[in-house]
Amino acid sequence: MNSEIPEKLLKPYNPVEEENLIYKKWEESGYFTPENMIKDGLTKADAEPFTIILPPPNVTGILHMGHAMMLTVQDILIRHKRMRGFRTLWLPGTDHAAIATQSKVEKEVQKAEGKSRHDLGREEMLNRVNAFAQDSHDTIVNQMKVMGASLDWSREAFTLDEKRTLAVRTVFKKMYDDGLIYRSNKIINWDPKGQTTISDDEIVYEARKATLYTFKYSKGFPIAISTTRPETKVGDVAVAVHPDDERYKEYVGKEYDVVFCGVPIHIKIIADEAVEKEFGTGALGVTPAHSMIDWEIADRHDLPRPQVINEYAKMMVGDERLMGKKVAEARDIIVNWLKEEGLVEKEEAIDQNVATAERTSGIIEPLPKLQWFIDVNKPFTLADSNINDIASGSQTTLKEIMRTTVGTGQIDIIPDYFSKTYFHWIDNLRDWCISRQIWYGHRIPVWYKENEIYCGIEAPEGAGWTQDEDTLDTWFSSGLWTFSTMGWPEQTEDLKIYHPTSVLETGYDILFFWIARMILMTGYTLGDIPFKKVYLHGLVRDAQGKKMSKSLGNAMDPLDIAAKYGADAGRMALIIGTAPGTDSKISEEKIKGQKHFANKIWNITRFVLSNFDSTSVNAAFTPDDTVIAAQWHETAKKITADIDAYRLHVAAEDIYQYIWTTFADKILEESKPLLASEDIAVKQSRQKLLFTILCENLTVLHPFMPFVTEAIWQLLGKDNLLMTEVWPIN
RNA sequence: GCGCGAUUAGCUCAGUUGGUAGAGCGGCGCUUUUACACAGCGAAGGUCGCAGGUUCAAGUCCUGCAUCGCGCACCA
Numbered sequence: 001m002n003s004e005i006p007e008k009l010l011k012p013y014n015p016v017e018e019e020n021l022i023y024k025k026w027e028e029s030g031y032f033t034p035e036n037m038i039k040d041g042l043t044k045a046d047a048e049p050f051t052i053i054l055p056p057p058n059v060t061g062i063l064h065m066g067h068a069m070m071l072t073v074q075d076i077l078i079r080h081k082r083m084r085g086f087r088t089l090w091l092p093g094t095d096h097a098a099i100a101t102q103s104k105v106e107k108e109v110q111k112a113e114g115k116s117r118h119d120l121g122r123e124e125m126l127n128r129v130n131a132f133a134q135d136s137h138d139t140i141v142n143q144m145k146v147m148g149a150s151l152d153w154s155r156e157a158f159t160l161d162e163k164r165t166l167a168v169r170t171v172f173k174k175m176y177d178d179g180l181i182y183r184s185n186k187i188i189n190w191d192p193k194g195q196t197t198i199s200d201d202e203i204v205y206e207a208r209k210a211t212l213y214t215f216k217y218s219k220g221f222p223i224a225i226s227t228t229r230p231e232t233k234v235g236d237v238a239v240a241v242h243p244d245d246e247r248y249k250e251y252v253g254k255e256y257d258v259v260f261c262g263v264p265i266h267i268k269i270i271a272d273e274a275v276e277k278e279f280g281t282g283a284l285g286v287t288p289a290h291s292m293i294d295w296e297i298a299d300r301h302d303l304p305r306p307q308v309i310n311e312y313a314k315m316m317v318g319d320e321r322l323m324g325k326k327v328a329e330a331r332d333i334i335v336n337w338l339k340e341e342g343l344v345e346k347e348e349a350i351d352q353n354v355a356t357a358e359r360t361s362g363i364i365e366p367l368p369k370l371q372w373f374i375d376v377n378k379p380f381t382l383a384d385s386n387i388n389d390i391a392s393g394s395q396t397t398l399k400e401i402m403r404t405t406v407g408t409g410q411i412d413i414i415p416d417y418f419s420k421t422y423f424h425w426i427d428n429l430r431d432w433c434i435s436r437q438i439w440y441g442h443r444i445p446v447w448y449k450e451n452e453i454y455c456g457i458e459a460p461e462g463a464g465w466t467q468d469e470d471t472l473d474t475w476f477s478s479g480l481w482t483f484s485t486m487g488w489p490e491q492t493e494d495l496k497i498y499h500p501t502s503v504l505e506t507g508y509d510i511l512f513f514w515i516a517r518m519i520l521m522t523g524y525t526l527g528d529i530p531f532k533k534v535y536l537h538g539l540v541r542d543a544q545g546k547k548m549s550k551s552l553g554n555a556m557d558p559l560d561i562a563a564k565y566g567a568d569a570g571r572m573a574l575i576i577g578t579a580p581g582t583d584s585k586i587s588e589e590k591i592k593g594q595k596h597f598a599n600k601i602w603n604i605t606r607f608v609l610s611n612f613d614s615t616s617v618n619a620a621f622t623p624d625d626t627v628i629a630a631q632w633h634e635t636a637k638k639i640t641a642d643i644d645a646y647r648l649h650v651a652a653e654d655i656y657q658y659i660w661t662t663f664a665d666k667i668l669e670e671s672k673p674l675l676a677s678e679d680i681a682v683k684q685s686r687q688k689l690l691f692t693i694l695c696e697n698l699t700v701l702h703p704f705m706p707f708v709t710e711a712i713w714q715l716l717g718k719d720n721l722l723m724t725e726v727w728p729i730n
Numbered sequence: 731g732c733g734c735g736a737u738u739a740g741c742u743c744a745g746u747u748g749g750u751a752g753a754g755c756g757g758c759g760c761u762u763u764u765a766c767a768c769a770g771c772g773a774a775g776g777u778c779g780c781a782g783g784u785u786c787a788a789g790u791c792c793u794g795c796a797u798c799g800c801g802c803a804c805c806a
Contacts, residue, residue, distance in 0.1 A: 012768065205805090212806085227806050240806090275806080284806045291806080353805055417734060421801060424733060428802060511801095577743045577754070582735080583799090585742055589755050596768040607765030647746065653753065668765075 005610055006715045013602035015566025015595070018711040023145050026710075031724055032152045034087045042724045043087055050086035051501040052078060053482050053531075054151060055514070056159060058097035059136035060104050063143045065540040065548055065574070065586060066507055068558040071147045072571040073537055073648060074505050078150055079703035080643050083727040089498050090150060091485050093157035094137050098441035098474035099202075099359045101136075103194060105129045105440075122439050129440045146562050148571070148706045150723065155494075157485040159477040160442065167484035168477050169445040169457045171525050176446075176455040178380045180398065180524075181434070185370040187288075187295040188433050189355070192313040193362025196437040197371055199473060200430060201512050203364060205353040214281060214346035215338050217267065218258040222251055224345050226280025228352060229290075230338065231330035234263040234317055235308035238286035240297055243271040245282055261337045262319040270301050289368050305368060313365050327365070372435040372444060372470070374398070376520075385527040392527070401523035402426050402516055411519065413534045414646050415581040418508060425512050434473045441471030475513055479521035482530040504531040507539060508581055535646055538583040540574065561591060568705035569594035575652045575704065597656060598708040601701070604664050605712050608690045611675045616691070619684035628667060632658070632693050633729070636700055640729040643703070655701050663693060696728045 030036040037043035052074050057067055074090060082088040105128050106117050117125045137158075144151065157164060175181040188197045210228040217225075223239055241248040251269040258265055274297060275284050288298035288305035298305055310316045315323055315330045321337075322330050338344045355364040376398045385392045387401065388408040396404075403426050405411045406419055413419045435444060447454045447465040454460040459467065477484070482501050486494040500522075504515065515534055522530035541547055542554040561570040565588075572594040578584040621629060635658050642651035667690070674686045695716070702709040702722050713722035 009765095012766085210805090225806070229806085276804090279804095280806060286806085293804085293806080350805085355805095415735095421734065424802060508801095573754095579744075582743095587742075587755085590742075592768080593754055596766095599768045600766065603766035603769085605765085610765070642746080645746070649744070650746080653744070657753075664766085665770080669770090 005606060009602065009606045009609065009715060013599045013708060013711075015568060015598065015707060016563060019146070019148070019562065019567055019707045022707050022710050023148060026150065026721065026723055027145075027153070029721055029723075031082075031721065032090070032150050033154050034089050034152070037082070037724065038087065043082075043085060047085055047087040049089065049498050049502075050078075050081040051089045051091070051498040052503050052505060053485055053501050054090065054092045054149075055504075055506045055510075056093040056095035056157075056478070056481065057140050058095050058100055059133040059140065060097055060100050061136055062139055063558055065556050065558060067143075068147060068561075068570060069537050069540050069574050069578075069584075070506060071144060071149045072574050073535065074503075075147070075149050075571075075706070076575070076643070076648055076703040077503060077505070079706060079723065080727070082150070082723070083699065083702070083725060084730075085726070087497070089152055089155075091155045091157070091498075092141075092144070092149075092151040092153060093159070093481070093485060094140060095478060096133060096158065096160035096441060096474065098436060098471060099194060099196065099198075099438055100474075101133060102129055102438050102440040103359055105132045108132075117439070126439055143559055146559055146567055148567050150706070155485070159474070159481070159484075163487065164477060164480070164484045165442060166457065167480050167488055168442045168472065170489045171480060171521065172445050172472075172476075173455055173457060174525070175374065180375050180378055180380060181372060182375060183370065183372050185368055187290075187292055187366050187368050188371050189357075190311060190365045190367050190369065191357035191360055191362045192311060192365050193360040194357055194438070195311065197369065197433055197435060198357055198359075198364070199433050199475075202358045203355045204358050204361075206356050208352055208354045210350055210352040210354075212280065212346075212348050212350045213335065213338070213344060214348075215343045216345070217256075217260050217265070217285075218343070219341070221256060221258060221267075223248060223269070223283045224281045225283050225285040226346075227285055228350070229327075229331065230334040231315065231322075231327050232287045232290045232308065233285055233334070234260055234265065234315075234322065235287045235289050235306050236260075236265055236267060236285045237288060237298070237303045237306065238268045238270050238301065240270050240272045240275045240284045240286050241282060242275045242277045243273065245271075245275075245277050248283060261334050262321060263317055268301075268303070270297075270303075272297050272300065290366050292366055295366075295368075307368055309365055309367060311367070313363070371433050372446075374432040374434055376429055376431055382524075382527050387523060387527060387529065390527075398520050398524060399426055399429060402519050405519055405523060405529050411529050411532065411534060414536065415579075418511060418534075418536055418581060422511060422516065425516065432473075434476050435468075435470040436473055437469070438471055441474060442477055444468040444470050444472060475517050476521075478514055479517035480525070482518060482522060483526060488525075499526075500529045501531045503533045503535055505535040505537065508536040509539065511536065533646075536581045538578065538581055541583055541585050542587070556586070564588075565591045565595040566598060566707065568598050568707045572597065572652060572656070572704055575648055576656065577653075578649050580646060594705075597660065598705060600660055600664060601698070601708060601712065604659070604668065605694060605715065607668060608694045609716070611671075612687050612691050613684070616684040616687035619681070619688045621689060622682055622685045625685045625689040628689060629692065632663075632696065635662075636696065636729050639700055640727070652704050655697070655704065659697050659701065663697060667693070698722060699725050699728055 038045050055070060057063060078088055078090045109115055189203060191198050212226055212228050213230055214224050214226040225239060252271045255268045274293060286294045286297050288294045288303055289307040290309055308317045309327060313327050315325045321333055357364060379395045379397055382390060382396050383393060387405055388410045389404050390396050406422060445455060446468045447460050449465045459465060483499055486492055486499055488495060518530045522528055548555045569591050573586060573591040639651045639654050671686050671690060674682055677683045698709040698713055710722045
């Protein structure tokens with residue numbers, strides 16, 4: 001008697017029909033929550049934990065293929081470990097993404113209603129942003145489910161919810177009390193378009209053509225200087241030359257009063273090592289208020305720092321020619337004036353990198369402002385340390401924590417060459433400016449009253465206190481993510497069991513933004529590492545290798561892919577042929593190929609079932625079949641080892657190859673005569689072999705293609721979920 | 731300027747510790763044989779960027795070069 005073939009199996013596999021139902025089934029089982037696995041005896045109570053915290057997607061809209069990549073890689077790791085018997089937690093959440101979200105809503109409001117955020121006011125603007133964030137959140141959660149992500153939704157967190165706010169304020173206060181957070185009036189990166197400061201890492205350099213002008217401030221001035229920004233020269237206080245420069249030695253120490261395009265300026269000639277003799281005339285007009293390097297020179301020489309450009313990138317000095325003009329206009333005006341005066345000596349076209357803001361593309365205007373910073377070099381005492389080479393109670397710095405945890409191998413980055421990039425970044429790291437002049441985000445927990453300052457978790461008692469208007473850089477709260485999600489500062493069970501987490505999986509593009517900040521924050525707050533391993537995936541590009549973007553019209557929506565080919569196909573296509581840390585290209589053709597693969601397994605199942613007799617389960621394997629079973633186990637072992645070593649692309653290809661080339665093309669074909677054999681022993685052995693290999697193939701493929709494998713598993717009449725089936729290799 | 735990565739079949743890319751090259755897609759020919767045409771079978775297609783070196787043996791290690799891409803710094 002052959003088994004009855006389920007009706008569904010007689011038709012080609014239809015992913016759309018299956019996937020939603022299967023996800024619901026998983027979700028209703030409760031087994032995304034590790035405690036439920038333990039309760040039902042599917043995971044041992046003392047099993048080793050395996051934890052991944054989901055990099056929280058920004059609530060700025062919808063997920064893209066990069067997110068699909070992240071979800072796929074993590075879900076593979078998670079499902080594999082769950083089946084291997086680990087106490088497996090994958091914790092979901094979303095990120096408020098401060099500037100990104102607010103500027104998105106601001107644009108929408110501006111477009112739809114012609115109103116700015118100031119027209120709406122802080123409260124109304126925040127209502128709008130929150131509503132948008134909620135919408136985004138719902139869309140994103142739905143997308144993650146469509147992708148098959150086996151996330152523990154009972155633990156979902158948001159970077160701006162109540163618990164995370166407590167964590168943020170607690171850390172801020174601790175750092176403030178330790179003197180690591182300070183407020184200072186110094187030069188920062190100002191984004192005139194976004195009307196906020198940004199950190200060094202939020203700057204994107206764009207190559208542009210510029211004109212380098214060489215001129216003297218006035219007729220009688222002894223030294224010519226070169227600049228691409230003549231309009232800033234009204235803020236000059238010095239001309240710096242290299243100490244060894246013979247050409248200018250005689251002038252060092254002298255001071256001059258000149259009137260530059262109507263603005264009186266006082267110039268001192270100074271010698272400083274930072275000046276390159278070879279560049280331009282070898283003399284640098286020092287504008288302390290509007291250039292990072294000049295600010296530092298001013299520090300060394302105790303120079304004044306007059307601000308001449310305001311927050312709107314407009315001139316704030318001069319007569320009617322300059323006052324109130326945009327910097328670009330002012331530049332033309334000054335160049336014309338220089339020419340009229342006959343002061344220009346040279347004009348040359350050069351390539352220049354212009355600093356722009358990542359989110360708004362506005363041109364950055366360095367200017368001095370009273371802001372909050374984290375000191376990355378200041379020594380402090382780390383009371384309790386689990387960090388290798390930093391003893392409890394010893395002095396350390398945030399930079400040292402970041403360097404040591406990776407340097408000692410306590411945190412392992414895959415691929416390892418990214419460690420070099422990481423160290424290089426740390427070496428160049430300056431204090432982190434954490435305050436932002438936007439409304440959406442964690443408000444700085446500092447209150448002022450006349451000359452008093454109060455930093456606390458709650459507002460101070462008494463009347464007359466006003467809270468700092470600014471909010472925190474979104475990466476401040478993201479930095480706490482591995483432990484804030486687990487309920488810190490409360491000493492929760494979750495923290496004891498699941499922290500430090502096992503793997504942090506994300507794109508290499510946020511190595512500095514996020515990974516480094518998590519290491520910094522966790523090291524400082526818990527004296528521990530946030531994760532043991534960092535797995536970096538590459539960027540997903542289109543078939544031509546272009547970055548996917550809405551404006552280019554080449555963006556793929558994971559939802560569309562799932563609707564057209566099935567989420568399984570999309571997942572598999574993202575993994576195969578993609579080495580960690582390397583950008584990959586994805587095309588519909590590639591995804592289509594994987595849809596065919598899902599159908600192939602479906603058809604294999606039809607064949608196996610139609611030739612299966614349940615009495616064969618007790619049959620003994622013939623010597624031939626024993627060999628085939630053993631060969632499969634060798635393959636399964638290799639696949640397991642590859643997953644353990646994070647070579648997911650190799651593992652995916654191997655299981656694909658085995659199922660199609662070995663199992664279907666070879667073993668199944670060779671089985672046809674054997675299944676028709678008169679020899680019952682041979683026939684039954686083969687029936688059992690095919691059924692066994694099919695089941696184990698499904699198990700091993702499940703982390704990669706969870707839906708089709710689970711769908712088939714249910715058709716095989718199994719009484720458990722494939723999701724909780726035990727992995728065939730130990 | 732400092733650093734990193736890439737260069738393998740027409741296209742997109744794999745290739746863990748060095749042992750005489752692989753996949754997907756595309757193209758070609760044949761096959762409608764009852765698991766599957768979302769298929770099967772077969773053939774074609776590569777001096778693994780270039781030049782040296784180490785080794786019995788190198789796509790895999792070392793040196794140099796070229797081209798492309800990226801990061802950081804500079805950007806007066």
